[in-house]
Amino acid sequence: MPIKVLMPALSPTMTEGTLAKWLKKEGDTVASGDVIAEIETDKATMEVESADEGVLGKIVVPEGTEGVPVNELIGWLLEEGEDASAIEGAGDARPAPKQEAPKQETKAEAPKEQPKPAAAPAPAASGGGDKGDRIFASPLARRMAEQAGLDLASLSGSGPNGRIVKADIEAALSKGGTKAPASAPQAAAAPQAAAPVSLPQSQPDVPGLPSYTEVPNSSMRKVIAKRLTESKLTAPHFYLTIDCEIDKLLAVRKELNEKVGDSGYKLSVNDLVIRATALALKKVPAANATWTESAIRIYDQVDISVAVAIDEGLITPVIRDAGSKGLVEISAEMKDLAKRARERKLKPEEFQGGTFSISNLGMFGIKDFAAVINPPQGAILAVGAGEQRPVVKDGALAIATVMSCTLSVDHRVVDGAIGAEFLSVFKKLIEDPMTMLL
Structure with a gap:
């Protein structure tokens, strides 16, 4: 009997996806474990392996089709001895x-x-x-x-x-x-x-508007819009900003990178920010929390979601148990996750389930900004660019490299005092980076 090929659920929250590409064509032999198609979800493009063997007898859903529901029929596999006539009348x-x-x-x-x-x-x-x-x-x-x-x-x-x-x-x-x-x-x-179904006719353009090009919303863009709108509507945001002097941090980073030489990795400022954030959350666990209607969940492990910009929008790969990882491990893992995120090759477990988020726009020269909380997390740290600013030291004017960081907090989860305590610990770690190496 022909075997149905169904749209797979590639994550617990997936309800539909885009059939991006068929890697087998009708008439091709398929072995169990062969990759037969690429499915695009809101966050990644993933390969789908066949659980059965046979011949791809019919492609029901053509590649490029968007909004295909989970468990919907997308193709048929013919078993040994069957031909295309076996599919007739089978609801393809x-x-x-x-x-x-x-x-x-x-x-x-x-x-x-x-x-x-x-x-x-x-x-x-x-x-x-x-x-x-x-x-x-x-x-x-x-x-x-x-x-x-x-x-x-x-x-x-x-x-x-x-x-x-x-x-x-x-x-x-x-x-x-x-x-x-x-x-x-x-x-x-x-x-x-x-x-014939009567469809409403398109309304004429508003007079005076220039010509434009419409870019269809991708699945990722739709999910981003939905989740962040829900975040702003349901989570009462408040914001705390702190300035960190990073001259010592830059010096330590330079020294460490010189010592490793051609070993294959270079520490970034973001790697040090991730490390400092993880250690600060371990010292202030109440900030590593999320809201539920019955209780506030304070997590035992620090899993940090790091925002990565890709063509279609934003994705947040997760550094698992960041509090127990050293700088080299964090750096290597972050580079690998970011690379595969841009290629849309991340697995669902690699971008779902973080407990705290970091968004860094410093590399774009952004001085400071306030990020929207990534639900259901309770906070996100927005990191700006390090820039030379006048500061007062010992009653005298001086120049220092200063980085502004803004903590967006869900007030249902984290009160102002807890947010301030977290930022205070974070600032000390950033301004005395040797303590991160202990």
């Missing part, structure tokens, strides 16, 4: 879009004569083993049922994925199976012959 079209049109037409034609038959596809979902409005049955089983007048919707399939096969028809006939209503086929066909 995308069910979701076709389900909407019949509903609208049923409502529109309800006053006429077919309100009951229009609901006929509903039993098929359970009887035929398919989640859409189609009955999964082999072509032979369909012919046998049609000749015998059996209602396929009343049968349970014993084939793969609940598919109705010849043996199910024979068993139903021996027990005197339910006859198909005479009007059912006609009624089922009526909604499928989609009547």
